[in-house]
Amino acid sequence: MSPLLELKKLTYQAQHKMILDIPEFQIETGEFLGIMGPNGAGKSTLLKVLAFLDQQTSGEILYRGQAIPNGNAPLELRRKFSIALQQSLLLDGTVFDNIAIGLTLRKVSKSIIKEKVEQWMELFAVSHLSKKNALYLSGGEAQRVNLARAMIVEPEILFLDEPFSALDFPTKIRLMEDFKGIIEEAQTTTVFVSHDLMEIHYLTTKLAIIVNGEIKQVGPTPRVLEHPNSSTVSFLNEWKKFYPVAR
Numbered sequence: 001m002s003p004l005l006e007l008k009k010l011t012y013q014a015q016h017k018m019i020l021d022i023p024e025f026q027i028e029t030g031e032f033l034g035i036m037g038p039n040g041a042g043k044s045t046l047l048k049v050l051a052f053l054d055q056q057t058s059g060e061i062l063y064r065g066q067a068i069p070n071g072n073a074p075l076e077l078r079r080k081f082s083i084a085l086q087q088s089l090l091l092d093g094t095v096f097d098n099i100a101i102g103l104t105l106r107k108v109s110k111s112i113i114k115e116k117v118e119q120w121m122e123l124f125a126v127s128h129l130s131k132k133n134a135l136y137l138s139g140g141e142a143q144r145v146n147l148a149r150a151m152i153v154e155p156e157i158l159f160l161d162e163p164f165s166a167l168d169f170p171t172k173i174r175l176m177e178d179f180k181g182i183i184e185e186a187q188t189t190t191v192f193v194s195h196d197l198m199e200i201h202y203l204t205t206k207l208a209i210i211v212n213g214e215i216k217q218v219g220p221t222p223r224v225l226e227h228p229n230s231s232t233v234s235f236l237n238e239w240k241k242f243y244p245v246a247r
């Protein structure tokens, strides 16, 4: 069976600089892929290219074995993807309306929208905030609403760019626990950019380490963390001094 998404000979250049150079890479259905690497390594750029929010300079992206024309991913395909960023980018309106937006755009009936929003508000423990203006939420509440908004459309792939990084530690832990249960239940394929080894260790099943725009190591998360290769060992060992998941 073809991978869900596949990159072939992909490059991304900006201002004559090579930002990404990925000869091949696959994302399989159901995996929770972590992307980790130093500042400026190309993680967010890779996420944007994978989600068809930005165009590669050369190479191909295949969805279920079919090459997608660069810069012309059909709306039908883009609607299978959801993205949540570090900044929740909520709109001036109620929590209910913010979570509903993906369904409203898809012209889903009001009764189904109500049913689904209530279901997702409950899963993310924000039902009590339903009528509150989303611009006045705390950071943790806003990120719960952001994730509910991304999940309500039941995406085939969920793309996350550091969604927990601005949260204080207890808020982060509580949301990560809830989120992990939700993703496991929904079995959503997830691509997760993070700086934080604790988040990566707790959430992901597969880990790609990117340095200078190249994927230097990829494999099951425990294996990568326990057996860094010569290109990733210095990056991972710095982290492991403070978060000793494996030596």
Ligand SMILES: Nc1ncnc2c1ncn2[C@@H]1O[C@H](COP(=O)(O)OP(=O)(O)OP(=O)(O)O)[C@@H](O)[C@H]1O
Pocket (backbone or CB within 6 Å): 014, 015, 019, 037, 038, 039, 040, 041, 042, 043, 044, 045, 046
């Ligand atoms: N459109 C652009 N024009 C110029 N440079 C760019 C552009 N897009 C990305 N870059 C550069 O590409 C490199 C990778 O950026 P990117 O944001 O993908 O890295 P990152 O790994 O997500 O970084 P961080 O961990 O700091 O968020 C950076 O040096 C950035 O300045």
